[in-house]
Amino acid sequence: MAADPELAVRLLTAALEALKEESADRLSLRRLAQHAGVSHQAPYVHFGGKREFLAAVAGRGLHQAANDAAAAVAEVGDDPLTRLHALVDAYVRFIEAQPHLLDLVYGPMVAKDDHPALQEAAIAYWDLVHDTVAACQPAGTSEAEVLRRCAATWGTVYGIARLSALRQIPASVPADQGELVREAVDTLYEGWQARSTGAS
Amino acid sequence: MAADPELAVRLLTAALEALKEESADRLSLRRLAQHAGVSHQAPYVHFGGKREFLAAVAGRGLHQAANDAAAAVAEVGDDPLTRLHALVDAYVRFIEAQPHLLDLVYGPMVAKDDHPALQEAAIAYWDLVHDTVAACQPAGTSEAEVLRRCAATWGTVYGIARLSALRQIPASVPADQGELVREAVDTLYEGWQARSTGAS
DNA sequence: ACCCCAGGTTGACAGTGTCAACAGAGTGCT
DNA sequence: AGCACTCTGTTGACACTGTCAACCTGGGGT
DSSP states (O other), X not given: OOOOSOHHHHHHHHHHHHHTTSOGGGOOHHHHHHHTTSOTTHHHHHHSSHHHHHXXXXXXHHXXXXXXXXXXXXXXOSOHHHHHHHHHHHHHHHHHHOHHHHXXXXXXXXXXXXXXXXXXXXXXXXXXXXXXXXXXXXXXXOHHHHHHHHHHHHHHHHHHHHHHHTTOSOTTSOSOHHHHHHHHHHHHHHHXXXXXXXXX | XXXXXXXXXXXXXXXXXXXXXXXXXXXXXXXXXXXXXXXXXXXXXXXXXXXXXXXXXXXXXHHHHHXXXXXXXXXXXXXXXXXXXXXXXXXXXXXXXXXXXXXXXXXXXXXXGGOHHHHHHHHHHHHHHHHHHHTTSOTTOOHHHXXXXXHHHHHHHHHHHHHXXXXXXXXXXXXXXXXXXXXXXXXXXXXXXXXXXXXX
């Protein structure tokens, strides 16, 4: 109907919006196209297939999340632990707002190599994690150890947040996901400090 | 062809086998039925629908995993940290062997309430986690705190193992998932001990 | 004038989950 | 015996999905 200069981005944003409500595997290209007022084949023209489309969606969403997280970390000051908390909080908010998007990004429906934008966004996010976690390490920690702790920290946050978002944590546990994540991060932090002064 | 006393369990085990190769969302009831030599509607008779079938698959798989984990913990002795390591190792082996099954269990395609067997298996696994983690806590830790640490520990292990299984941890990190999980658990453990002797 | 081509269309195909109606084999009741 | 009824399974149809192929179409470039 209208000029519609960029149908592709309209489809992407529509998909991101739909992902707030339903999981990625029951997202239909045809329905998206119909809802956008174009034929069922229009998305295929732009993206080549469903996998590529989902990869583009994931890339866009992750890019946005990385920007939000970077902004949250930047506005909080210089204290390393405070910055780590800000980063983790941003991640938790992201998962709370768009759990299905995270499932898509880390899920089996999309290969990270499919789309350079997705890979780039993942790298940007990882770099942010790395810098923030590295700043929390005691002096003298080897780079290899820092990398391992980055991965472990990120897995920790991701795991707790996802399990909680999926309501897989028993109701008997007296805490919400924000508290759980924060406490786990604090525990890891104290463990790092203890190790630096401990034996061997 | 044959007497086929229990077609249902044959379908379930076939599905579990198929899950070792492909993810749950591209598992087809019709293909499973055809491969089992029955009509495309036979699975529907037994399970009522795809969601219920997947719930049954998840329940069976998780039950098996819980049994394996319990056996691994039981055969390792009495030291709490050793038992925790055994539990975690069993979980990591489970994820390595059947990553798609875990995606199914914790994924959006199945609601835990759909099938009592799944819920029961999840509870059994959680109880095992709870007992093992609780035994690692310093004396005087409140039960609420223990529960929070259980959830955090389990999220940690799950997150690292899943991220690693999906190759989402950058190649620059010099460790495999087993090492990462073990080190994270050790760090958490030391954090627990440090907190018990620390301030307030 | 011509061609071309990116963007979009229609039409078809195989595969999927699901619903409805039906068929046979036990099984128990009268 | 006869009959009804439930289990287990079948066939046929439907709507929906992703994808392939071919066709249109309007605006530039030569």
